[in-house]
Amino acid sequence: MPGLGTSFGRGGATTNLMDLQNSDCIVIQGSNMAEAHPVGFQWVVEATRRGATVIHVDPRFTRTSALADVHVPIRAGSDIAFLGALVNHVLSNDLDFREYVVAYTNAAAIIGEEFRDTEDLAGLFSGYDAESGSYDPESWQYVNAPQAPAAGQRDPAQPGGPHEERHRAARSETAGSGGPAVSAKPERDETLQHPRCVFQILKRHFARYTPEMVEQVCGVAPEQFAKVADALTSNSGRERTSAFCYAVGWTHHSVGVQKIRTASILQTLLGNIGRPGGGIMALRGHASIQGSTDIPTLFNILPGYLPMPHAHEHENLDDYVAGDAGSTGFWGNMRDYAVSLLKSYWGDAATADNDFCFDYLPRLTGNHGTYETVKGQIEGRCKGYFVVGENPTVGSGNGKMQRLGMANLDWLVVRDMQLIESATFWKDGPEIETGELATAEIGTEVFFLPAASHVEKAGSFTQTQRMLQWRDKAVEPPGDCQSELDFYHELGVRIRRKLAGSADEMDRPLLDLVWDYPRDEHGDVDGQAVLREINGTGPDGAALSSYTELKSDGSTACGCWIYCGVYADEVNQARRRKPHWEQDQVAAEWGWVWPANRRILYNRASAAPDGTPWSERKKYVWWDPEAGSWTGADVPDFIADRPPDHVPEDGATGPDALGGQDPFIMQTDGKAWLYVPVGLADGPMPTHYEPAESPVPNPLYPGQQGNPAIENIKTASNPMNPSLSEVFPFVFTSYRLTEHHTAGGMSRTLPYLSELQPEPFCEVSPGLARERGLEHLGWATIVTARTAIEARVLVTDRLRSLRLGDRTIEQVGLPYHWGPNGIVRGDAPNDLVGLALDPNVHIQDKVGTCDIRPGRRPRGPALTAYVADYRRRAGVVDPEEDS
């Protein structure tokens, strides 16, 4: 999310699936869209029928490739080198959409003299602290910014220390809606000639990302690179637009955020953001992944991407708001959003006199992400755990770590529809087989509570294009099955009942909580009442229709400001179902999209600076001088009556500071960021680093192999393969099949789907099969420093042996859906994954190195001995001794 958030101001797909049909060129990279999002892929097919060129850049030839004009096989994990070379191609051949770039991006902004690029410092940016392995972004700022980053972003207690950096990293996701704050509008050189302007810095940064380098890093031949570059640049500009689609093939990397950043830079330079047929389509993998970050169950944010307060910075509401609100743009109204949230949490108890109960919020002191938490469980610092509709022992990286953590709890609550592996680890997990754990010695008390299915409860999902769609309830849940809504409501009721009368200050936030929801005739909580609370209400108690109505005086309440409007006019707008044949292509009356039902974000940019459409062919939203307002096919993502020639007064704040040519209204300067002066933990511009485990050196920066700001999880059960190891010479990458879903709890338990894909397998090239003696349909054992798993072998040309200069790279493909439970079973590929995390979002690499051998894996204690032998031969360092 911060990849898109820091670039454009909101961490959501900038466009929608249906709009892909308007594209002239679609690049699908980091996604096998035809198989993982099959129904969404119909819009790519529609585009090809209209003459669009489709390019698939992916390690494997898949059904997506089969329907593309060009398939470019690429080494897993090398995307930044490929995309960076496209950026270089655009910049060195003057192929950017110059008028768009000058007007709508920070290309003209001038950066301070202290900044040093990776080109100057052999792969590091200025501000790197080797001891803590983290950056101080102070030297990355705009020239006229104060010496310190925006207020509230520094930790006065430990300047420059790891503690501070950790926190800064943890902040990245607050860019989900609203870019990071810079304190002033930057000095600009509209000619883009100043040597320290972003445009020139970017040009120098990517100058060595050439087609020859792409061949050496990615294994992509220069002719193939040229095909992609030509298709993309000839299909961008006034008359034509190109779109990018990506999925977890980009996000699941230790440089995942920067991959998305590179695509953002490219699309911005080509003028493809905010326009029909353009944009970046983030393909989320679960029904409500987007919703789970908008209304987060994430440690570092509150609803609407408000940051969780930090102990060292936010001692009161003033600190909190001063530190995180940009003074200009829509984030400038952060106090309204924060106070309205506190009012929806604590109602009448929240008053101006008590800072609206700001002190009731728990504070962060660093990274409290899931993998840090699991480490805490192993170390005995975290003893109670709720696992809700999730199967971490199969779905998370390094399953063993997950199980060791769970085995060390006091209590575990698992809520699911099936007895998934995370519920039964104590009985039949892999460590029971190897003897590393013994059932009778595991003290964890386990509650398995059966859950209601999607048709047994009413509620909304937010799908991949930020659209909320309401589901009605079809039937009652059977037996003890319950929705999360009912379970958590009931849990809250009981906890509050048990604590009633407590005079302990620590119990006040629970006792003062607004926790009174109407129930239906079955005694179930009315989900629409919760959605209405999320939407927000005004002083008269009526539902609000827009977040611009929110106030900081306590007169409004709103559970998630970016969702304000979903219950406008007291109507559940997410439940709207006007058939598409009764609407135009935008289909504005089906469901509801945040923000404010805008279907293409930043659509002010679909018009030229003067407010007229860039071209008749790509007309979308434009200025109507007679009506004095923006108009067009979509809800304008702009202040409706702000004319294109408006220049804000000096010293204006909040939305008043946005000029008529500032389409990125959530950014403090109203511009798309080619260069991110603040908000990212690993650099203002993307740089190619090798994955944490890689068989090849980094040819771009020989002294800097991996992401210098990478986050390592140091615990005995998370050893890492040394890079360039002959013991682990191959690359593995994992992915989905059409017939299964993620960790399998929702697919390996269904007879139809189990029949369609009955057994785990690995895909290898004929070359690798010959090299290792692997037989088609036989067994193979795949080994990393963590463990070894077995799978059937599929020898196929779909995986190619790649030539990287003078060496050949082989990749092992692993569909990751299986685990030991369910109707169809097998070893869990994620047990192979080592945890080395992106420092912005704390997400792991899904690529790593491995060995592969014919035959089944050893059983029982022989398995641990087998893997230990590999570790010894590869010289793997014990993580706990490596400090």
Place this chain on the structure above:
Amino acid sequence: MAPVKAFLGWPLVRQVMGADRLGRGHAAMSERSRGLAPRTTDADEVVDSICPYCAVGCAQKVFVKDGAVTQIEGSPASPISRGRLCPKGSASKQLVTSPTRVTKVRYRRPFGTDWEDLELDTAIDMIADRVIKTRKQFWEWEADGKRTRRTLGIASLGGATLDNEENYLMKKLYTAMGAIQIENQARI
């Protein structure tokens, strides 16, 4: 006359002599198939839903008869999916009716070797007690001299098939509890 009638009733003859020359309609029907009807036609109710798998958000129609789901199909009205479902969405009735679905609470006591039965009401009460106890045991007012008002003793990991309303109540309750290690599939 009977043999003639039988002869005329042969599918091939009907195909050649009737209007259904391609043999894909009436000509191919037997007595039995003529009497068949889709199980969607006699549904008591058709309910609008959304597929719970990937994030495309295909619209579904859920057919209900006698309080049970009899079929789930794509809804043609959706501008996103236009009636289509993938193999998972098409199989989603089995999410509800899967033979291995568990509908009773299961309980494993510390060091226990097997599951035991437990009443739902008792289970929720026990969980509430454990939350209160662990919260207190790991309560932290301050860290490094700064107010934190939190507990690091309780964590949560949620899937991304939870509804927005569910996530909202979860985050609200956990935050009031002082639990901060609240995470989601969105990070994984």
